[in-house]
Amino acid sequence: MKIIKQLFWLFTFSFAGEVLSYLSPVAVPGSVLGMVLMFLALQFNWIKMEQVEEAGEWLTNNMAILFIPAGVGLMTNFGIIGTVWWQLLIVVFLSTTLMIALVGVTVQAIIRKSHKQSAQTAKSTLAWKGERVID
Amino acid sequence: MIEQLASNPFFGIVLSVSLYLTGQKLHKRWPIPLFTPLVFAIIMTIVILLAFGISYESYFNGGQYINMWITPATVALAIKLKKNIAHLKKNVTAILSGIGIGVIFHTVIIVLLSLLFQFNEELAATLFPKSVTTAIALGVSESLGGIASLTVAVVVFTGVLGAVIGPTLFNWLNVTDPVAQGVAMGSGSHAMGTTKAIEMGDVQGAMSGLSIVLTGIAVVILAPLGLMLIQLFF
Numbered sequence: 001m002k003i004i005k006q007l008f009w010l011f012t013f014s015f016a017g018e019v020l021s022y023l024s025p026v027a028v029p030g031s032v033l034g035m036v037l038m039f040l041a042l043q044f045n046w047i048k049m050e051q052v053e054e055a056g057e058w059l060t061n062n063m064a065i066l067f068i069p070a071g072v073g074l075m076t077n078f079g080i081i082g083t084v085w086w087q088l089l090i091v092v093f094l095s096t097t098l099m100i101a102l103v104g105v106t107v108q109a110i111i112r113k114s115h116k117q118s119a120q121t122a123k124s125t126l127a128w129k130g131e132r133v134i135d
Numbered sequence: 136m137i138e139q140l141a142s143n144p145f146f147g148i149v150l151s152v153s154l155y156l157t158g159q160k161l162h163k164r165w166p167i168p169l170f171t172p173l174v175f176a177i178i179m180t181i182v183i184l185l186a187f188g189i190s191y192e193s194y195f196n197g198g199q200y201i202n203m204w205i206t207p208a209t210v211a212l213a214i215k216l217k218k219n220i221a222h223l224k225k226n227v228t229a230i231l232s233g234i235g236i237g238v239i240f241h242t243v244i245i246v247l248l249s250l251l252f253q254f255n256e257e258l259a260a261t262l263f264p265k266s267v268t269t270a271i272a273l274g275v276s277e278s279l280g281g282i283a284s285l286t287v288a289v290v291v292f293t294g295v296l297g298a299v300i301g302p303t304l305f306n307w308l309n310v311t312d313p314v315a316q317g318v319a320m321g322s323g324s325h326a327m328g329t330t331k332a333i334e335m336g337d338v339q340g341a342m343s344g345l346s347i348v349l350t351g352i353a354v355v356i357l358a359p360l361g362l363m364l365i366q367l368f369f
Contacts, residue, residue, distance in 0.1 A: 029274020
């Protein structure tokens with residue numbers, strides 16, 4: 001019964017997101033709008049974490065399995081893939097590598113800079129070492 | 136007769152789940168990317184369907200019941216966001232600017248490479264959301280006019296690749312900060328990167344999970360811009 005109640009909330013927010021997506025002038029996936037609604041509901045205590053936690057975490061922790069049917073849909077697109085497969089490999093390889101590298105370096109640089117500043121104002125030299133300055 | 140039996144919804148469900156579970160067993164024994172349960176299940180399902188001459192439509196009679204859970208699972212990501220909001224508040228500037236710069240840069244790269252390879256509008260829209268979690272990528276790809284199933288394949292490949300090369304990249308570039316590592320894994324290679332990030336440490340795991348959601352939202356916000364660029368260039 002508990003799981004049914006929790007799923008009920010998840011389905012309700014899913015449908016609300018789809019409705020909102022249908023009404024919205026810009027193309028935003030209903031699932032994302034549903035997520036934003038659910039986050040607001042949790043943040044403002046309209047629903048409590050315990051009311052959705054168990055079913056929700058079970059779903060997010062096992063999300064990979066849900067993408068099998070969509071991925072198998074590839075078999076209907078062999079035509080396109082056959083002509084551009086090596087270009088696709090290059091695009092994925094370059095964009096993924098550069099994205100991870102850029103985000104990692106940027107976030108670390110900003111964190112260090114802000115810690116350096118706060119350390120300087122506090123006349124502390126601890127944060128200078130750089131490593132594991134957070135926490 | 137095969138086609139008739141394959142049209143029964145339980146065929147698609149049993150086939151998908153059994154191959155996923157097999158992949159999990161294989162991956163535990165031999166942890167190579169090919170045995171990542173999702174990768175293994177997709178490839179083997181295609182192989183089996185082709186071998187027995189079963190159409191995708193028949194398979195999807197069952198597949199749709201698995202597919203429909205993607206939306207509530209995406210909605211449930213709000214729980215992860217809520218739980219990690221404290222981590223976000225502590226490093227809000229660094230995380231948001233990192234993800235923002237990353238997503239804009241990623242869009243530029245995709246547009247440039249698509250122009251270089253002379254991809255059409257459909258393919259560019261397929262690739263635009265490739266670094267975000269599959270559920271959100273699917274929605275964005277569909278709303279931009281991309282090929283949904285190809286987006287799934289590209290997203291999965293991105294995830295596997297990111298999880299494999301992430302730690303090496305951090306070594307080369309001397310990215311040692313756990314928050315930076317987590318954000319980079321989550322924003323660059325979504326849930327599969329997060330699996331790796333969890334192995335790297337608690338902070339990395341939490342930050343990576345949070346970044347999946349934030350990157351997804353950033354891509355959704357930037358999607359109209361992406362559409363504009365695509366329509367401008369293609």
